[in-house]
Amino acid sequence: MLGDSLSDVRIVDFTQIAAGPVCTHILADLGADVIKVEAPEGELGRALSPFVAGQSLAFLALNGNKRSVALDLKDSAQREAALQLASSADVVVESFRPGVMQRLGLSYEDVRQRHPAVIYCSISAYGQQSAWKHKPGVDGALQAISGLMSITGLPGAPPSKVQVPVVDMVTGYTAAIGVLGALARRARGGVGQWIDVGMFASAIALQESSFASYFAERIVPLPIGSAAPYAAPNEAVRCADGWIMLAAYHPSRWEALCHVLELCELLSDPRFLDMSGRIAHRKELVALLEERMVRRTRSDWLERFEEVDIICAPINDYSEVVASPVFADADFTEQVYHPAAGDVTLTRTPFRAVGEMPAKRRPAPLVGEHTREVLQEMGVPAVWSPKG
Structure with missing residues (x-):
């Protein structure tokens, strides 16, 4: 053992x-x-x-x-x-x-x-x-x-x-x-x-990767809440009854997200055409995503996202963690x-x-x-x- x-x-x-x-x-x-x-x-x-x-x-x-x-x-x-x-x-x-x-x-x-x-x-x-x-x-x-x-x-x-x-x-x-x-x-x-x-x-x-970015660019990083500085969307987004951590920044997952949310127009929006654009316009992007996501519950969105292999997770408190199947199993x-x-x-x-x-x-x-x-x-x- x-x-x-x-x-x-x-x-x-x-x-x-x-x-x-x-x-x-x-x-x-x-x-x-x-x-x-x-x-x-x-x-x-x-x-x-x-x-x-x-x-x-x-x-x-x-x-x-x-x-x-x-x-x-x-x-x-x-x-x-x-x-x-x-x-x-x-x-x-x-x-x-x-x-x-x-x-x-x-x-x-x-x-x-x-x-x-x-x-x-x-x-x-x-x-x-x-x-x-x-x-x-x-x-x-x-x-x-x-x-x-x-x-x-x-x-x-x-x-x-x-x-x-x-x-x-x-x-x-x-x-x-x-x-x-x-x-x-x-x-x-x-x-x-x-x-x-x-x-x-x-x-x-x-913080090895963060310092590598600083050494390369000499830009002092600032706090950005739940977001990842290197990718978007990759942050907490609000639903009708809670929050989801959403990581849909790979091209195929970004496209799948837009289809699931019925926001296909974002795929041709010049602000969001590539990763650097989505990072630069993160605030506007999240606002558009949340405007659609607050219409449904967290569990509903999690099910829809998982069906198309979008990486996501509920933002659990400790009581939800210990009650989750992955913890119990x-x-x-x-x-x-x-x-x-x-x-x-x-x-x-x-x-x-x-x-x-x-x-x-x-x-x-x-x-x-x-x-x-x-x-x-x-x-x-x-x-x-x-x-x-």
Whole structure:
């Protein structure tokens, strides 16, 4: 199964909040034994709302399939235990500000001295070698500074960001890909290495095609709502009872759209003869489309468009998403029992092979739930009374 791909890999996880936990969440979903090292009071992500029975739902969503070890890294004996854990791992992932792990004696060099083949992944806001490496950063700030917020939202409206922590998420995925690449390289006879993953770099990579356009034309892109700057019609259009995302910009689909809407005169309208014209006259084009589309319901138009292979989709809210056939057919939810929060419904891992259903995740751990268990496995002497 895809979910046991990394079953022989142990990862020690010194991450918190979202970007780092997303990385180790992915690796845990692929079967790695992820040991999450937290302060005795728990990592910062446990304080993010909303809560169920005092448990952060954000934390529960991003930390399934992991084990938790609670260690006070300011205590020399417990810090030594953390170093022994890190030195026993295939992979170490950390998301402190650059310099913190060095001050703690848990840096790449510290771990490498004991385990030369270790793969060590550092996740930070601006990277280990940036002039801004000591600056803190969170998802919203990185959406802002990376330019993403400047192209999100409606023209003339206040700045807007993607509501989900998209920079955190893409940084986590970037880090996981880097770890998988390093594991593959080491398996071919290579050595360990220090992977540097920055949120800023990940946010720029997310906008790779947009920056390519900027470099070519030196035109600063502006927010245009739901529209795509490179094609039209390719945006949200209003129906009698809601909205549809419509992508009918390929020539054959543009022609089919005009026929379905009984607007064939648009095919010879000089404003809309080619893509550049339709982009330049987007506002007029959408007004003409919507004048016809508000006469029928969303479901009616979706059926008519799909019959002629026009790409379209309803703009769903979350209640409509979970009720949709495509969501239900793929069994995208799972119910996990957590000892403090009880039964919690979460989205299932997206990693699956054809014909397989991924195994249900274990619940996110309580703070220090596995401290004694893990330390005994590692042969680390319990010179204090650890939690768990």
